[in-house]
Amino acid sequence: MQMTFRWYGEKNDTVTLEQIKQIPGVEGIVWALHDQPAGEEWPMDKILEVKAQAERYQLNIDVVESVNVHEDIKLGLPTRDTYIDNYKRTIERLAKAGVKVICYNFMPVFDWTRTELYKKMADGSTALFFEKAKIDHMPAEELVKKVVDNPEYSMPGWEPERLSQLTELFAAYKGLTDEGLWANLHYFLEQVIPVAEMNDIKMAIHPDDPPWSIFGLPRIITNKENIQRFLELIDSPYNGITLCSGSLGANPDNDVADMVRTFADRIPFAHIRNVKVYENGDFIETSHRTQDGSLDITDIVKAYHESGFTGYVRPDHGRHIWNEKCRPGYGLYDRALGVMYLLGIWDTLEREYARA
Template sequence: MGFRWYGEGNDTVSLDQIRQIPGVDTVVWSLHHKAAGEAWDQAEIDEQVARITGLSDDARARGVTRRLDAEVVESVNVHESIKLGRTVLGRSRDEAIENYRTTIRRLGRAGVKVVCYNFMPVFDWLRTDLWHPLPDGSTALFYEQAVVERMTPESLIAEMEAGAGGLTLPGWEPERLASFAELRAAYEGVTHEDMYAAYRYFLEAVIPVCEEHDVKLGVHPDDPPFDIFGWPRVVSTKADLARVLDLHPSPYHGLTLCLGSFSANPGHDAVDAVRTFMDRIHFTHVRNIKHFGNGDFTEVGHRACEGDVDTTGIMRAYAEAGYTGYVRPDHGRHLWDENTTNRPRPGYGLYDRALGAQYLLGAWDAFRYAGPPGA
């Protein structure tokens, strides 16, 4: 079980707090100040790993002995030149790929086992309200289809920046958004087939390095799983996931199967996806959403009955298969003082993700030790 952490000085949640969540062993981290296409420095990687896996003098003085590992990175972002297959934003595809290969080598030396990434053009995840009120008084991320249909990309960028509360939003990095006009022009006329071809080129260059340094790559599904503003998304449907996996046969090429992102399309069956792709799922995010029938959806608590994602069935599928990869609770509601005095990064507060971890672990334990159906 993992827990995403954005780093010292960049997160309202501390490592001390994560260490106190029962069952959480892995800190899911990144070097968030690194721009897409830039090689990560070995010294910075080692420093962050040491910070996560070590104990401060203060913690030792308080009798703390429990340690965390740093085996999962989310994310090493893919430069737009790689997705487009040509030079953009001042960097060529091959230069960006070589920097990615260098980063994988250095992460492998530091003991990292899985790297999450995505292949979404221009924008990463998208919501229209970062603090949408729920009936219980909490707030959560919300997607309203009609708002997206009437918004321009430029107005959406402004909304996201305003709602971030001064914290960085992965996938909405300022240096990338500052060059939005260039990116928008670069993607004109780009097709899904163009994206798949560029994706194959990337994998053929990077996967051999992953195999050499024992680092698995897990691609994150598109969020939400359909085209946005006419830009082609290629990791949206079950058929897309199968096609992406067919781009390279190596077991080091796999999925970060985010069941919340995948389930944002109400026609998708999350449990079926888990059972279908089990042997290629290196990392998984489990969260719940509720659909409203008009394209809108909101994120809710992790308990299955709170929304439309069968989180219990998902954990049953993992338990019955003896899954040995990594899992984390995903976007949580903002609870209690997080809506007032200690506002976190949207979706990444402490309390609801900690509650989610316990719910997921409880389901895992119940099914793992009960044995298969009928046993």
């Protein structure tokens, strides 16, 4: 297991590379060019700039999250081939810089969805929160305003320029079914996976977050059955998943540890985090510790260990603790605690395995 840490770039993150380097066990950053609009080619000079920044601290740039997929590709519009060609060229450039994994998603319009960015918890910390009843009755425009009205930090997947066209986007998706989205995803994979294979980069789709329909939009990477269907679309080790315990775990019917054991050879990258799920469908992001949430993080890590997992992993969203001012979900302190918790489990398993 190779531990990494998400970093949003110089002047775009409260966390520095110097701080990341001081977290024991972290080998690389998970990064992206967040100023590049979805669908555009990534410039080689900017890619190499991030590589040089990371290498000053002996950190690798093996994992990119995300090379965003343009909405025209998800919609299956005639213009999609232009954006897919740009995607292919970006894959080729990232390979030249040494990238090994690209995480992406295929969620229409919205990326991850929460109703509150700083929900106060009993211990005084704050965390990302999802209130199901509010989503069921909230206009999409109100949610967008709540998320993007955060001028200090860019929110990946919630780019203001794109979401300013919300009415047009919803109109475009009207009538697109789950099966239509599956077909458009298959088309995309048929184009990009051969390029990924030639460049030795593994594509790893991120599950929908949360794993159910939002505002009537189709969502398809939501459970074990659909992940199996996805992997069978293109049966290649370069067509994989970013198994995110928090995204999938928001639905209590999803057994994340079982998915790890089932799909281990197709998981090049993993997000591990915990969530507390309530009976009414609400959920809040907790510390990584098993006891603090609804997911058995200990068993999830054990599943990776049993499977001989050698891919990349990162602690996912953390709480905001110790008065840290940071991008929602992406402070230093709680994610660093998460690293140590995950590695503590892993190190214990390694010792037990050596004794066996």
